[in-house]
Amino acid sequence: MLKRILVANRGEIAARVIRACREMNIETVAVYSEADRGALFTTLATRAVCIGPARAEESYLNADAILSAALGTNCDGLHPGFGFLSESSAFAAETIRRGIAFVGPPPEVIAALGDKNAARRLMRANGVPLVPGSEGLVATADEAGREAAAIGYPVLIKAAAGGGGRGIRRADSPGDVASAFSEASGEALACFGDGGVYVEKLIEAPRHVEFQILADSFGNIIHLGERDCTLQRRRQKVLEEAPSPALDKAARELLGETAVRAARAAGYVNAGTVEFILDGNGNHYFIEMNTRIQVEHPVTEMVTGIDIVREQLHIASGLPLRYSQADAAVSGHAIECRVNAEDPENAFSPAPGKIGFLHLPGGYGVRVDTAIYPGCEITPYYDSLLAKVIVHGRTRNEAVLRMRRALEELVITGVKTNLGLLYMLMFSTDFIAGKTDTGFIERNIGALLRPVEKDMTL
Numbered sequence: 001m002l003k004r005i006l007v008a009n010r011g012e013i014a015a016r017v018i019r020a021c022r023e024m025n026i027e028t029v030a031v032y033s034e035a036d037r038g039a040l041f042t043t044l045a046t047r048a049v050c051i052g053p054a055r056a057e058e059s060y061l062n063a064d065a066i067l068s069a070a071l072g073t074n075c076d077g078l079h080p081g082f083g084f085l086s087e088s089s090a091f092a093a094e095t096i097r098r099g100i101a102f103v104g105p106p107p108e109v110i111a112a113l114g115d116k117n118a119a120r121r122l123m124r125a126n127g128v129p130l131v132p133g134s135e136g137l138v139a140t141a142d143e144a145g146r147e148a149a150a151i152g153y154p155v156l157i158k159a160a161a162g163g164g165g166r167g168i169r170r171a172d173s174p175g176d177v178a179s180a181f182s183e184a185s186g187e188a189l190a191c192f193g194d195g196g197v198y199v200e201k202l203i204e205a206p207r208h209v210e211f212q213i214l215a216d217s218f219g220n221i222i223h224l225g226e227r228d229c230t231l232q233r234r235r236q237k238v239l240e241e242a243p244s245p246a247l248d249k250a251a252r253e254l255l256g257e258t259a260v261r262a263a264r265a266a267g268y269v270n271a272g273t274v275e276f277i278l279d280g281n282g283n284h285y286f287i288e289m290n291t292r293i294q295v296e297h298p299v300t301e302m303v304t305g306i307d308i309v310r311e312q313l314h315i316a317s318g319l320p321l322r323y324s325q326a327d328a329a330v331s332g333h334a335i336e337c338r339v340n341a342e343d344p345e346n347a348f349s350p351a352p353g354k355i356g357f358l359h360l361p362g363g364y365g366v367r368v369d370t371a372i373y374p375g376c377e378i379t380p381y382y383d384s385l386l387a388k389v390i391v392h393g394r395t396r397n398e399a400v401l402r403m404r405r406a407l408e409e410l411v412i413t414g415v416k417t418n419l420g421l422l423y424m425l426m427f428s429t430d431f432i433a434g435k436t437d438t439g440f441i442e443r444n445i446g447a448l449l450r451p452v453e454k455d456m457t458l
C-alpha cells in the first residue's frame with residue numbers, strides 16, 4: 001500500500017482525498033498557493049508545502065513545483081483530484097518517470113480519452129453508440145458546413161480538447177457555422193492550447209447519464225451504477241442524483257454493460273466515468289470518458305456504500321479490485337447540490353468574498369463536502385464551488401424532502417450563492433416528477449429565481 005501521497009489539488013476535493021488517506025493510515029502532503037495559506041485542507045494534511053503564487057499557472061498548474069514538493073517530501077504516490085493537472089497525460093507521465101505512483105489511469109489512456117475525437121474513434125471501433133457526427137476533425141468552417149449538412153441541423157461544433165462545457169457552440173443553420181466554428185475553435189485554443197474541432201448532431205432536450213467505473217491493473221472492470229447530471233447551466237452540472245429517474249432496469253443494464261465495454265476498449269485502470277446523453281426515444285449515445293474522480297462522486301458512494309477515493313488508492317497501490325459487479329448493488333436514492341459563490345442576479349458570475357457566519361446542515365442521511373469555514377476568504381483565482389450538500393433517502397421522494405430541510409439549515413453569509421436556485425429546484429413539479437432535460441434550468445430560470453408560495457407536499 002502507498003505510504004505517503006501528495007495531494008495536487010485544493011479546496012474540498014483535497015480535503016476529501018486527505019480524509020480517505022487518514023482512514024487508511026496513509027500520510028499526506030498538501031500543496032498550496034499563497035492564496036490558500038491557512039486553508040482547511042492544508043491543516044488536515046500531515047504536512048503542507050507552499051508551491052507558488054495565487055495564479056493557478058504558477059501553483060496548482062505548475063508541474064515542476066508540485067513534483068519537486070513530492071520528491072522533497074518522499075511521497076510514493078500523487079492524487080491529482082479533478083481540474084488543474086488531473087487530465088494532463090504529460091503530468092501523469094512525468095510523475096511516473098520520477099518514481100511516483102499516479103492515482104489515475106496510465107498516461108496513454110488519459111491521452112487517448114482526453115482527445116474527444118480520438119475517444120470517438122476508439123468507441124466507434126468497439127461498437128459503443130456515438131452521437132452521429134463527423135468521422136474526424138474538421139479543418140475549416142466550409143468542411144464543418146459540409147459535415148453539418150450531411151448530419152442534419154442543428155449541430156454542435158465541439159473542441160476535441162474541450163472540458164467544463166468550454167469549446168462547444170451550436171449551429172442551427174448553415175449561416176451559423178462560420179461563427180460557431182471560429183468561436184469553438186478559438187475558445188479551445190485559448191483554454192486548452194488546441195483548437196481542433198469536430199461536428200456532432202445536437203440531441204434535442206437530452207438527459208445526461210454517466211456511469212462510474214472502477215478498474216484494476218489485472219483487467220477487472222466493474223461499474224457502480226449511474227449518476228443523472230441532467231440539471232445543468234451552460235453545460236455545467238448544478239445537481240446530480242443516483243439512480244437516474246430516466247432509466248428502467250433493462251436500460252440500466254444495457255448502459256452499464258456498454259460503459260464497461262468502453263472502459264475495457266480504452267485499457268482503463270482506476271476510477272473513471274463514461275458519459276452518455278439520452279434522447280427522448282430511449283436512445284443513448286457516448287459523449288466522453290473522464291479519467292479522474294468527478295465532483296459528483298459522492299452520490300454514487302451514498303447509494304453503493306463504496307468509498308471511491310479509497311478504491312482509487314487501492315488500485316494505484318497495485319492491488320486487485322475488492323468488489324465484484326454483484327457487490328456494487330445500489331440502495332436508496334442520493335442527491336447532490338453544488339453550492340457556488342456566484343451572483344444569481346448577475347448572470348451567476350463568480351462572487352468572491354469573505355465567509356461570515358456559517359452553519360452547515362447535518363443529521364440523518366446528510367453529508368457535506370466542503371473546505372470553507374467562518375472567516376475564510378473565497379478568492380477569485382479558482383472555481384466557485386463552496387460546498388457539496390449530499391443527501392441519501394430510501395426513496396427519491398425521501399431524498400428530496402431531506403434536501404429541502406438540509407438547504408433550509410445551510411446558512412452562508414458574506415458571499416452571494418446559488419442556494420435560492422437549488423432550493424427552488426426542490427419544489428419544481430417537473431424535477432419532482434423526474435421530467436427534466438439539460439435545458440430545464442435555463443428555460444425556467446425566471447421562475448426558479450422567484451420565490452413563490454411553495455407546495456410542501458410531494
Ligand code: ADP
Pocket residue numbers: 131156162163164165166200201202203204206208232235275277287288438
Ligand atoms: P465537457 O467535456 O466540456 O463537459 P461534454 O461533451 O461532456 O463537454 O458535454 C457537456 C454537456 O453538453 C453535456 O452534459 C450535454 O448537456 C451537452 N451536450 C454535449 N454534447 C451534446 C449533444 N451532441 N447534443 C446535446 N447536448 C450535448
